[in-house]
Amino acid sequence: MTPLRLRGVTLRNRLVVAPMCQYSVTDGFVGDYHLVHLGRFALGGFGLVIVEATGVTAEGRISHGDVGLWSDEHVPGLARVVDFLHAEGAAAGIQLAHAGAKASSRRPWDGGGPVTEENARPGEHPWPTVSASAVPAGDGWPAPAALTVAELAGVRDAFVAAPAPSRGSRRACEA
16 A cells, blocks of 8 residues: 655555544543554554544533543543554544534433433433534534633633643644
8 A cells, every 4th residue: 555645644555544433431531442442443554543523621522421632631541542553553643522512412322312311321411511602403402501702712722732742741642
């Protein structure tokens, strides 16, 4: 296969694993599940493996099962995955995310839709959602709080800070 150069990164080939929401973490922390799930693609020869939608703020994650990068404490688990991908010759990427009005969602296999006190898993409660406007995601969804200009800037800053080198000794995820 032909290597592909993108900016300062050379991929060993053009095979890319797109981000796939797994909804398989607790409090945003990746562990062995993600090491195996993503690592198998590096072992299979993919050039770039992209980590699933990763919440830049706790209230901006899609579900309780989403990967997070809103705290320095999330970095070691992600760094472990990245180190493995790199050791196997794959580049690592990440899809940073903020779900807006679709935050506080149930996992697809739990029926989708918004988390409510009635349908929440034990220990998982709905949280107030925020978005650029107070428009609900759809019928049956709560109206999110509309962010002010300053609060929108805070969300922007969370996107910038999530992969920043200040989060430990290296970037948590990089292409």
